[in-house]
Amino acid sequence: MSETPRTQSDYRISLNYFAVPLGLAGLGGAWTAAAAALNAPEWVEDLLFSLSGLGWIALAILYIGERFKQRGAFRADREHPVEGATAAFLPVVGILLVTHFARYVSIDAARAVCWALVFALAVVAGQLFAHWLTGQTNFAQLHPGFFLPLVAGPFIASIGLSVVGVPTAARAALGAGLFFWVVIGGVVTARLITAGPLPTPTIPALSVLLAPPATGGIATFAAFQGHVGVLQTAFLGIFLTMLMVQVFILPRYFKLAFGLEFWTFSFPVAVSANYAIRWCQYAGFSGWKVVSWIALGIATAIILAIVAATARFAAGHRSGSELKISRPTSEEN
DSSP: OBOSOOOGGGOSOOGGGGHHHHHHHHHHHHHHHHHHHHOOOHHHHHHHHHHHHHHHHHHHHHHHHHHHTBTTHHHHHHTOTTTGGGGGHHHHHHHHHHHHHGGGSOHHHHHHHHHHHHHHHHHHHHHHHHHHHTTOSOGGGOOGGGHIIIIIHHHHHHHHHHHTTOHHHHHHHHHHHHHHHHHHHHHHHHHHHHSOOOOGGGGGGGGGGGHHHHHHHHHHHHHTTTOOOHHHHHHHHHHHHHHHHHHHHHHHHHTSOOOGGGGGGHHHHHHHHHHHHHHHHHHOOTTHHHHHHHHHHHHHHHHHHHHHHHHHHHHTTTTSOOOOOOOOOTTTO
16 A cells, blocks of 8 residues: 555545435435325436435445555545545445335345444444544534534434334434434534634535434434424424524525535435425325425425536536535635
8 A cells, every 4th residue: 555645635536525425315315205295206216316326336436446545545534624524424325325225125135234334334433533532623623514423324324224124223323313413513503603604615514404403303203103202393393493594594605606515405405305294294284295395396406406506517627627625624724
């Protein structure tokens, strides 16, 4: 292996690229909920999960191939002060794919794959948290993207474990997500309030504030077979609060120039639609199907717009430069 250190900009494939299959899988999950609640066509979810799976496999091969020959490359990515949390994208996307494709294989095979991915996520999350606990991350470098590995990650693991029929483990994962939400959530919120505005490339990460209550709510629906208790109601209240916050942040989002970091929006938007559809179906109020279709339509339109903008962005960079996601450095924080 090479001993010469390389920076992230030396690589063609960034961990942030996995936000693309993550967003597609998230939208596939929303269409899965719509198929069950609204009789939406199942081919849409099949297409979205298939595209996500193909993208995930291709990116994983390229990413691992690039890093494998460089000693310490994986650790350097994981310990990056801004992008380190995105190391969880690899196992998280895999778990989401299991929630869909488990129906096409034996339950034992699906369970084995899910456990392997949950273990991988636990290892990544443990390494990240240990790195943060040793004081190697600057307070100003924190952003809502840190919610993914230790908060949304366990909630997504809980969903996967429920799908493959391991309810006790699913509830344990739900508890882990709640614990880290309290611990990490307070620190990140304090940073957002007291340490100045986020660098421009990380502003889309503010949308990730929607992910914990939405994924946690879906995990609770799955782990408790649709029963709505105090925990589920609490998730709803937090989700609605975070949704209102997003409404007031919208003007800042609209001022941003497009970049590949816009894919950060895709998963929070998709999982929010998923959660909204499930709650609408449970509540059964007059017009709930219309509201559900509107939520699904908004999420689908936003992600299709990001896809179209990405295609235009890629076409504009064919002249020679590599596609790069804008990323702040430590100094910019």
